[in-house]
Structures are given as structure tokens and as C-alpha cells.
Amino acid sequence: MALFEVSLALSYLVFTWITLTGASAAQTMKVPGAGEQAAEQSHRQDSADLLVFIALLTLTILTIWLFKHRRFRFIHETGLAMIYGLFMGVILRYGLTQTPTAPRVLYNCSLVNGSESLLVNVSGRYFEYKLQGEVENLHDPGRSEALQKVTFDPEVFFNILLPPIIFYAGYSLKRRHFFRNLGSILAYAFLGTTVSCFVTGSVFYGFVCLARAVGALKEIFHFTDCLFFGAIISATDPVTVLAIFNELRVDVDLYALLFGESVLNDAIAITLASSISAYSPSMQNTFDTAAVFICIGRFLVVLSGSFAIGAATGIMTAVVTKFTRLHEFPLLETALFFLLSWSTFLLAEACALTGIVAVLFCGITQAHYTYNNLSAESKERTKQLFELLNFLAENFIFSYMGLALFTFQKHIFNPIIIIGALLAILLGRACNIYPLSFFLNLRRRNKIGFNFQHMMMFAGLRGAVAFALAIRDTETEAQQAIFTTTLLLVFFTVWVMGGGTTPMLSWLHIRVGVDPDQDPLGHSDTFQPLQSDGISRTKNESAWLFRMWYIFDHNYLKPLLTHAGPPLTSTLPRCCEPLARCLTSPQAYENQEQLQDDDSMLVLGDADVILTTPESAANGSSSRIMTGNGQPPISDEGLEMDGGAGHDAELVGRGTRLVLHASDGEQLT
Amino acid sequence: MALFEVSLALSYLVFTWITLTGASAAQTMKVPGAGEQAAEQSHRQDSADLLVFIALLTLTILTIWLFKHRRFRFIHETGLAMIYGLFMGVILRYGLTQTPTAPRVLYNCSLVNGSESLLVNVSGRYFEYKLQGEVENLHDPGRSEALQKVTFDPEVFFNILLPPIIFYAGYSLKRRHFFRNLGSILAYAFLGTTVSCFVTGSVFYGFVCLARAVGALKEIFHFTDCLFFGAIISATDPVTVLAIFNELRVDVDLYALLFGESVLNDAIAITLASSISAYSPSMQNTFDTAAVFICIGRFLVVLSGSFAIGAATGIMTAVVTKFTRLHEFPLLETALFFLLSWSTFLLAEACALTGIVAVLFCGITQAHYTYNNLSAESKERTKQLFELLNFLAENFIFSYMGLALFTFQKHIFNPIIIIGALLAILLGRACNIYPLSFFLNLRRRNKIGFNFQHMMMFAGLRGAVAFALAIRDTETEAQQAIFTTTLLLVFFTVWVMGGGTTPMLSWLHIRVGVDPDQDPLGHSDTFQPLQSDGISRTKNESAWLFRMWYIFDHNYLKPLLTHAGPPLTSTLPRCCEPLARCLTSPQAYENQEQLQDDDSMLVLGDADVILTTPESAANGSSSRIMTGNGQPPISDEGLEMDGGAGHDAELVGRGTRLVLHASDGEQLT
16 A cells, blocks of 8 residues: 555655646647747746755655655655655756746946946846846856746745744643743743854854865955854754654753744844844944944844734734624634735834744734634634644745755755854753853752753754855855755754654653643642643743733733633732723623632632542543632633633633632642 | 615725725835845735735725625626726826836836846846846826836736636536536537637627727737637636626526536637737748648647646546545545646646646546545535635636726727727627527437527626736737737627626526526425426437446546446456456445435436336435336436435446447436
8 A cells, every 4th residue: 555655645646746847848848929929938837946945845744744654754744855855956957957038138348336226228128137236157047047937936935834834833732831941942942043143143143254264265265254153053953853742742941842842943043144234344343343243233122022912912903803793604714814914024024123033922812802703613623724734834844955956056065064053052052051051040949950951952943044144145145054054954853853752752762652731730640640740841041021921911902802811800909990891801701700600610820728629630520720719710721722612611710819818839639 | 784884895895995094104214224225126016916806806806796795686796896806096196106116227128128137247246137027107207107017918817817717617517407508508618619619709800900000009909919809709708697697697508608608718819819929920921821821730739738737637636545545634635636636737838838728627627536536525615615716716807807998008009999899799799699509409309499598698707817918918919909909899798798697688588597406307405397498408418428438437437537336347348357346436336325225316328118206306315216127217416516425325336338328318307
């Protein structure tokens, strides 16, 4: 049967190939409508180019299925996509004979240099010509053009392929585990990425100097180039490792740490990279305090601005879906959700901020607020839609990376730089994880063990974001060398480190097979009694800040923006009663009543006493847990996206007030 | 509440507007990274342009919801989208002050004329410049450029926006009603559209000659231009009217006729238009027999080639989904389905065929075969995905049409031509519907009444396809006049005729509130006894051909390509037994057993005697109906996509053989 399946996949490829050949044969045939001929031919060529990618993706999907079906884990789907891309790149590079296109007119001139567009006056009619870029290989225009066509606009990555990936990361974030480890995640993402950026950049600069000293390097590398490399290569990829983690159900805290870090550090890396490239390049190698402060200021403005836009659009979507009865028409609701989420990205880009960061926070806000207001059908639809978009975009990027190794025409391979870069990123990652973990462990009750630290070190794969940042600008030779190095590092980390994840997990004795939804409460299907280990593991290290935010969110933001939560009439002071009544949705009152005699309660808040009844835990239902004064404690179920139905099961309004009376620092379960 | 909702919608628009203004203000501020400045600015401008459309779509969605909520029917969502587009067009045209962009270098030269690209040699480095088009307004480059940006590439319509619309039309086709009226639909689509094209073209040419005679026209209109106009304007739009029909549940046969015709005539119109524009333009006004035959030959080749590609990809997807266990992973399955369906379009375009036609037949094939093999989740996913894409693409096109009236810069308004075109399309439509209906009624038992004919005449709205064909090429003045005329005709038909659909239906006494799934079998929820009228209404006019195809499909194709249908072992001759056993899926045997004692049977086949038990009909379940010799007759449930669960309830294998024994021409129910 396996043979049959593979032959199916191959036959599809052959079929596409034959059609493509047929298509290029058709192009040499007489094409009617002589005036439109060139346009039609280029249109057909575009279609054929896109087909190459679709064929690659189809092949990848079929092979992924085969691997999943047979439970192969030594290589991940992204690694596969890259391998197929590599093959296709080889074929395109060495196997393609392209008929030269329409002759181009050659002008000799000394005026135009980097001018964006030319106006040509032909007997009174003006034609506009736009700069396409520099032409390298003048004598073989056919092939280089064909390759250039397949190597398409890096803007596409940023505007079309990355946003759904990042949005989905935010939208599908397991927020309970994320928020529990928020402090550490922020530390790794902000401090760690910055540290990693500068360490990597400096070490890399050392190797660059070494290479120049031994004469192996001709390109001019400024220190800012090296820092830029440090920034882009510090963006770790959440895709590959976490897919394996998800499949193996690795420990939830490790998962939350790695996922949170890799999602947020994309944002930081992007902002860092743009700040560094904005650091006035005329003054390089001389230290300019003002420029550094401008750079830091820019970093902060861009980050907070993008965050604000993302959160604002998310909140607006929540308001619109709450106060209109849009949920009667799931199609309209889904379309609105999709459009508003996408507009976040464009809005941020139009304001010269970072769309990726905005879209990440938009995803988190949408999941936290808007998701509660959607109809059941729209909940499914939005999740599935973005899951699909994410899947397609991801595999597309990885197969494109494979392709780029052969079709990109300005590679600069320099062994010293490549090896230096590899050492630099390992060192940079080490300087991120180990010292930070040490400092975090000083304050964390739930220590990050050495096995976790080693795993985090090992799981620092580089992927789509690093690649997209590197390909964005490949004008100077230094940038071309950086692009080549980044591409090779992505290959190395995805294949070697991605492939080694499963052996590494067992070697480090990290437990797998954990049910992420049930485990931390100690009443998963296989009953586990609460142990002191289990309790300390779930310690929320940023307890105070987190709790203040949680109360504010639960008492005011959630009731305001969603149908869930306690009614505002019970949380706002008396004087605001009319306003509160106007803003509270009827469902909120129902929820309150329903919840007051609801038996299924999940617990995260501070509780004085925890009573777990083994019977209820053993039969799979969640146990009723009482706080010291007999009130049901806070659940963080409201923070959790997965599990759909549990969403409206919000907690009792007065439960939140309890937190303030509960003694701080007690056990958190 | 309504006030609140509208204010919400408006506040979103204002918000977007402010941000856009802020964005353009930010653009005038100092942008760091001087080298990338121009690229960054153009990137931000692109984002802002796209935002305009997203804001428009969002506003449209909110208003659509409001209208649906309040059950307004005097204007349809597409009409609304156009109105918003118009407003935005006015603002962009008269309200936008654009800072002029980077200065362009002006060259005087006599060599370059229509050359696609220029090579410029600047001291040894070669830069390539690509033709952007002719510049009209040299002295106000800022505004014209900004408008040009919003007026984007017509290729986008063809490659990105139309395919999902057409695919969805094929995928969601109610095949039972479609196949029952196949003969008439094909007649209207093939003959009718061709007749309409030539009548409209000729009448239009008459008006053009008239306009030139009275001196109201300066442009050169060839007869081929007029025929081209006839072709593009013959593509009626399935969107607007059918959305209303669907909502009001209009008579299923009228629905099937109109839907089938408007979907297929898009394909015919596109093929006609490309054949006409390929008709060697050097010999116009002289009749060239060879060129006409080449044109007809081309038409047939393109149509059949596109059909073949569409069907082939559909069948391939069916085979892949049948013989792999991909349905264990709905995400992979959906992704594969999406990619293969999209690749149909590209494949056809790469082969110089018509992607739209291919994608339409691909949609029909996917719904007929592949859909049966998908997992339950993928069935939902694919339907919802394409529904969303269709919705977004449709509204985008209609709001873009509104925008184009003001932002397109080469409009040629000529009152005589516009009024002439309106009369021409009415006459062309009349020559399509009335004579054809007369001839069809000669052979149909279930006559197409005059009220249906009037409704079909009235429902000939023009929409996305006509617009996309017209905008594709606007180089000559005749083409520009045709574009303007088409745009205005779309406005007129969508607003006036689309808005008048509901009154027209009641004026023509066409029954509404029909349940499309239950009605023809006479056992809908509200019990209707079978009447002679009901029986003649469901007469399948192309009985013999249809039945032959149906038997072949049911006995061989369905079992080969899907899990449904009778096992091949029972339909193929004995000698093929090993092959049949290999190709039959295990589910087919199960289906067979399950169906032999299954009570829920739907009926379409030829049956000698029909027994309807009023009890079973009244309680809503489908009734058991027996043929003369006591065997359950053929159901056409297998041809039906909607109703999901009913799919696997395929009929008994031996039932099909019965048809051959059943007397031909008996009643069909």
C-alpha cells in the first residue's frame, strides 16, 4: 500500500511536470492576438511558476501524511518541504532551458542611478518605466530571468505569508500556561533576545575580522551588519519543535516557555532588526550616543505602538461582535473577523510600525475577548481557517527556502563566516538561556531544571522569520553573505536539531504524554494525587502583577467586551449603575445564575484549602474545589481558548474578590 | 439599537480614516534608513490602499448584517458594496491631496515604443526598467499616480478573485435540480449565449454607426469590437438574483435554470471573448471564412480542453483521497483539496486554456466525487472555506466596481452608445430566452411557463465576469468606451433589476417558500400529495442521454472514485474480478449491506409504480418507495451534495439495472 501511495504522489508530480512542459511548448507555438502576446506569455509563465510551488506543497502534504501515518518522526514536515524545495531548485537551475524573452533595449547613460522610475517621451506620448533591479548576468538573460521570476518578491513573505502564521500563533496560544509563565517568557523574549542579538553579533564580528585577517573575506562588513545578523538570527521559530512537542505532549510548562519565547522573540527580533538598520549607517564604527538612544527610543515606540494597534483592533472586533447580533450569520461574522484581523497588519504597516507584532497581539486579544462572543459555528470556522492558512503559509515558506538555495543568484558562501555564525548563534543562545534561567530560578518556586534549560538551548531552531528578514534586503555584499549564512543555518537547525528533538527529549528525561488541559489541576483521566512537586511546578512567579491584571480583566474588561464574566452591575461601583446596565449583555446575568449552582469548576486562583475528591477526579469530571471560606475559587478557564464549550462556564462574580483576602504565596493549583 | 450599530460602523470608518491620515502624515516625517526610504514609503502606501478596501468591505458586512437583521430586501449586498465603493471613489478622486513622489527622470526618444523593458547601462552596472504603462496626466503626477495605485491590476481579478467565486458556484451546485434540467441549461448557455452575443453585438454596432452618423462619436469601433462587447456583456451574473432566490426559496426549477445558465454562460462568454479578440484584427470588416473557422475551432478546443483539465484534476483529487487514508488528518485533506483545486486554474492558464472554465468543472467534479471521500470535518471545512472566499471575493469585486467609476482615468462616456448598449442587451437577452424557451417547450413535458421566461429575461444581471473581461484590456479608445458602458450597465442591472427582483416575483405569481431538498419528492415537512402537475414539472427532458450517463457514472465511476456506490465487484463483468476487488473500497461492501435493509430511500429513477405512504411523509421521514418488481428504485441522492449525511446512503447496486428494464418515458418523479 505504501508503494502505491508514493507512486500516487510521484504520478502527480510527473503529471504537473508534463503539463508544464506542454505549457512551455505551447508558448513557442503561435499565440493569437499578436498585441497581447507578450502579456499573455508572461501571464502563462506566472501561472506555471506558481504551479511549481503548488506541486511542491501537494507533494509535501502527501508525504507528511505518509510519515504521520507510519509514525516516522526523524524528520518533520518543514524539513521535508525544504528537501523538496531543494530538489526543485536543482531542477530549475540546471534543468531548465528557457527561450529568451522579447529583446530589451539597451541604453548607455550616466544619469540614472537608483532612480525609481523613468519617463520616456516617444513623439509626444509618455511611457513610464519602473526599476526592476540590477541585472547581473547580461549574456544569459533567459535563464537568469526565469530564475529571478521564481525568486519572488520578499514583500510577499512579509505581507502575505507571515501574518497568518503569527496571527495563528497568538490565536491558538494556550493562554493558561502562557500567563502562568508570563514573567519568565517576557524575560527570555525581551532580555534574552537582546542579549542573544548582541552576543551573536559581536562573536560574528570577531569571526568576520578573523576571516578578513586571513584574507578569506573581501566584502565590507560593518559592525552594524553583524548586529543586524545577530538580530535576525535571534528570531527562533515556533513551528518545527512545537509541532513535535504537541504531538508527543511534552510537559506543559516547557511547552509554554518555548512557545511563548519563540512567538514573542519574533516580534522583538523584527523590531531590533529594523531599529539597527535604521541606526544611521553613515556613522558606523564610531559610537554615537544620540543615535543609540534614538535607536532605543524607536524600538520602544515601535513595540508599544504595534502592541496598541493590535490590542485596539482586537478590542474593536470584540465590541462589534458583542453589541451587534452578527452571530446570527456566521459567514458575515467570520468574514468580519478575518478582515479586521488582517487590517491590523496593514494598519500597523501603514503607520510605519511592525505589522507582525500588531498581528500577534491582535491574535491574543481576539482569542481572549472576541472568541467568547462568536457563534459556535464561527468559533470553529475561524480556528479552522487560520489553521489552514498557517499550515499552507508555513510549508510554502519552507519549500521556498529549499528552492532559494539554488535559485537565488547572489549567494556568497564563505566557510569561515558560516562556521563562525554557527558558533555565534550557539553562544548567543547559551547566553540567553543559562544566565537568565539562573536569575529566574532565584525567584521562581517552580524552578526551571537543567534538563529544561538544555532542551530550550537545543530547541532554538531558526525558521521563517529569520529567513524573511534576511531576504528583505540583499543589496550589499554583506547582506548577501548574511542571507546565505542565514539560509544554511536554517537548514542546519531544522534538519539536525529539529530531527534530534525526539531523541533529545528522552535523553534529557523530559516527560511526555502529558494532557495539557487536565494535568496542572491534578485530575486528568489517569488520576494523579497532588504532590508537593506538582504544586511547586505550577507556581505563578509574577503573582502580584498577574493577579492585579487578572482581577481588572475579569471584573471590568471581560464583562465589557464579551458576553462572559460577571455582570458589570455587580463589579462597578453603584454610581455607574445605569452605564453598567447598558453595557452588560443579558447573557452575563444568565451566566452568573447558572454558575452559582454549577458543579464543574476549575481552579487556578489562590486558595487557602484545596479539597480534591478522588471519586470525582477518578471518573473524569473536574472536581469541586472549595476555598477556605466555602466560596468556589477563581478559575482561569476564562483565559483558556481550547475546549470551546467550557468558555461560557465563567466563574462566580464574587470569587475574584476572594483573591484579595486569600493569603499570598500559598499553594497555587 | 440600530442607531448604535450604525454609529459603530461609522466609527470604524472614521478610525480607519484617521489612521490613514496619520499614516500619510507619518510618511512626510523623517523616515530612517535613507536608502530604503522610497521602498518603505511605497510599501506603506500599498498597505494604506489595501486598507481602504478592507474598510469598505467591513462597512459592507456590517450594513449587510443590519439589512438582513431588519429584513430589508430593496437592495442587495452587492448593490450596497457598489454604493460604498462609489463614495470612496469620490473621496479618493476629489478629496485626496497627494504629495508628489520622488522625481522621475524624463527621456526624449523615438526608439522605444511598447518595448516591455529597458536596460540602462550606468558606468558598467546594468539596471532593468519595466514598462508601467502610458502616463496621461504629466503635470499632475501625484494625483494620477495615487489613483492609478488604487486602480489595480486587472490580472488580480482573473487570477485571485474570480476563481473562488466560480469554483464555489460549481462546488455548491444543487446537482439534482441541475441535472434534471441539464438539456435546457445547456441550450440556454451554449446556444443562448452565442445568439445573445451576436445579436447584442450587431445591435450595438448599429448604434455605433448611428452615433458616428450624427457626429457624436469620434472613436473607431470595428465590428469585432462590438462583437467583443456582445460576448463580455452576455455573461450574466449568478450572484445577486440567486442570493435573493435562495433567501425567498423560489421554485427549484426556475432556480436551477437560472443558476445553471448563469454559471455556464460565464464560461461560454469568456471563451467567446477570447476567441473574438483572437480573430485576426488585421482583416476586420472583411469576412474571412478561414479566420471564422479557426475562431470556432479555437472556441471548441479551449472549451473542451478546459473541461478536460478541470475534470482530470477533480478525478485525481478523488483518487488521492480515496486510496490514501488522508481523512485521518482533516487539515492535510483540506489543504490538499484547496491546492489541487487552485492548481486546476493555474494549469489551464499555463496551457493557454481558460482557467475559469476549468475551475468550474473542477468544482462540479469535486462535489460529485471527491466530496464523498472526505472526512466529515473536511466536508464542513471545504464548504465553509470556499463560502468565505466566495463571499469576500464577490463583495470585493462589487465595491471595486463602485470605486472604478471615479478612479479609473480613461472613461469615455457617450450617451448614445450607453443607451444603445442597454437596448442591445435587452434585445440580446430576449433573443436568447424567448425563442429558445419556445423550442425547448416543444420537447419538454414540464413546460417553461411565460412567467418563468419573463423572470429569466428580467434576471439577466451583469456582474463580476463582465466587468473583469472589460477591464482586462483598456488600451484603445473603443475598449475604454466599452469598459465605461459595461460598468454603467452593471450598475443599472444590479440596482434596478436586482432591486426589483422581489416585486417582480410576486407580480409574476412565481411561488416562493419552496423547500429545495424536499419538494420534488412530494414529501416535504408540510405534506403535499403528488399531483399530475408535480409529476410533469419534474420531467427530465434529456432523459435518454442523462440516464445512460447516470448508469455509467453510478455503476463504474462512482465506485471507482469514491467510497460510495455499489462495489465494482458487482457491476464489472466477471473477468475483471481481481481488478475490481483491488479498486473497491471496503466501505462499498458495507454500504451495500447497510442499504439493502435501509428504510430511507429517495427516488428519482424510472419507476413503474409509486407508493407514497402519507404517514411516513407526514412525519418528515422519507418514504419507502417500491418499483414494479419490488426492488427499491434508483435514488439520485448520490448526485446531491447538500445534506452531508445522506451521502453514504447510496442505493442498492442492482437497482440501476432496473432502469434498463423499466419502460422508457414513464413518469419521472
